Amino acid sequence: MGTGCEGCRRGEPFDLPFSMAFQPIVNLRDNTVFAHEALVRGVNGEGAGAVLERVDPLNRYAFDQQCRVKAIELAAALLTPEDEAKLSINFMPNAVYEPRACIRLTLATAERVGLPLDRIIFEFTENEQLDTRHVLRILETYREIGFKTAIDDFGAGHAGLGLLAKFQPDLVKLDMDLIRHIDVDPVKRTIVKHTLRMLDELGVTPLCEGVETAQELAVLEDLGVVLVQGYHLAKPSFEAMTRPQPYHRTGQAA
Template sequence: LEVSHSDGAGRWVRIICNRDKGSILGVVTDITADVMEKKKIEYERDYDVLTNLLNRRAFEEKLRQLKERTRNLKIASMLVWDLDNLKYVNDTYGHSTGDAYLVAFANCLKKFDKDNVVSARRSGDEFVTFIYGYDRAEQIEELIEEIWSLVQKTYIVLHDQRRYRIRISIGRAWYPKDSIDFDTLFQYADFAMYIVKHSRKGTMEDFDQAVYQENRIILQGQEAFHNLLEQKMVDYMLQPIVWAKDGSIYGYEMLMRSKLEIFKSPMDILRIAQSQSKLYDIEVLTLFEAMGTFVSKVKEGACDKDSKVFINSIANQIMSKESIELFCNTYSEYLSNFVCEMTEKEEEDESMTNDKLKLIKSWGGLVALDDYGYGYNSESTLLRISPNIVKIDMSIVRGIDKDDKRRRLVANLVLYTRERDILLLAEGIETREELKTIVSLGVQLLQGYYIAKPSYEANPPTQEVKDELLYGIYSE
């Protein structure tokens, strides 16, 4: 029984009565401590301790109860929210700041806590919301817009008093349009969130069945991907990059190849890593394994110790302080060989990118802007990153001997880069005509199947190609 104390506070008591010969004898025991402890246990069972939102178990139980009252669902929507850059915040500013980042977003969701809105922290940086009981989808969209508007205005204050805004990526699926099964609905919303993280991070995407069918490897390859990470089941082929003036080797690009047949290309691995929020793990795996392969080739005598090693890096990922320290200790002799390839197709976190650029410069390494000319923001990316090397995308190199527009573009780029001491590299050269045109325009570095194919043995260009550059094309 709950009673009120004279001090206004509530108390829980247990009353045991015994009737004897017309009298009633009772014992009243204050059990407030026991009741509060039980409530605490029940709360911790159902709620996330940090954010005070429902946890995964309680959320799933709530959905189970809703399944029994499908008449009340009407039109509903499942949303999966992924809090962007949490790992970066943790690694850069500390876990207490990361916790504040999580709580700030959770507080936004709690402000819309209604009978027909159920929100939970599912795991780590992932949250889920189920909105139901509306007659029209537009009503749900209006509510989501209100939540999103609040999130976009929300920020945490860092130790140096700077504001760091909350940023989220959202996947959405609809009941009953996409599915009437709640587990499937969550899976679809989670997939839509993966698409956002992979293409337009920081926005919202609705589930698309056609896109889902095209990307089934994400669902089929989860266990294989886990094994790939745990057992480091990747190899690296080396493709030479040579000087146009004499065909001598400047460096090698390290090209990832999976040992598992399910992953046909590095893009397959990146897609599932994105869906599993494991891009950081791929970044660490790539840097350690690619550099390790290069070093082993140097020790075998297959590669010159002074040659550069080009390794693709994920623009919006940076290793933790512990991993950086281990990398530096393991490969201290080769840090200045490192060329970090960053592609302009990736959406960047500017502060994270700047931290990575500073780190590479502190090693004495170089930065290469990959796939230049492929994206829509080539010039702005070039100005922002200020790379040491610019790699011209193969889409510009292909057929350049027959296309005056491509030649003019490269000629202008040659002038721009030479004025700023930036090396220009043409990749994807497949014919002698392309090679001759590229060299005549003044590009300094060359890469492609015509020069040398990727190999596990780090095979150099043939003497014929080297002679062609030294005595033929370059001298012409």
């Protein structure tokens, strides 16, 4: 396995224990769970903030590595053999020093628990200023290895269209602020409609997150959205994977 890059070795440990909750990403076309997103939680189910506030530039490499291991181990224990759902893991680009060196523990964990690499999605949020060239190296390396990739909170980050012009991931998650109240906001509908068309032409699968009402879901269905995520379908479940009730085209539970 080796010892990793020098940047990895310089980091400090992350000593706060934590766990994960999982929120399903639903395929509306066939009422199946496309993937479960792993979301960090305290060991007793506390919100992510209680854990993330302890992350700093010195320990974020160790934290990022522990998140990957925890998510993969828990998912492997919870997914049934016949379950084809994927696992979506958030990662911190600034915690990745050299992509191929920093991925070794992830690869070893996936192999140990028997989780195929093509069932793992790595998604990142542009919530801090990033070196676009560094992000591209990470995404390209992950694709070469066999992982799926996703840009989270598209429309709210720093790079946005500039990054998309250089790299087309498997998935783009439209920011929840674009989805909130889309049923009563014609401007948001127009933005989302044309974003969906752009992603289709680029061969990128859109995913709309933050769906909180049946009305929002109905608009997204009318726009042709297939993958959705949000409290209206299912909230995150602590150390468990829930399956939301099937939904009709009207957005109402079956």
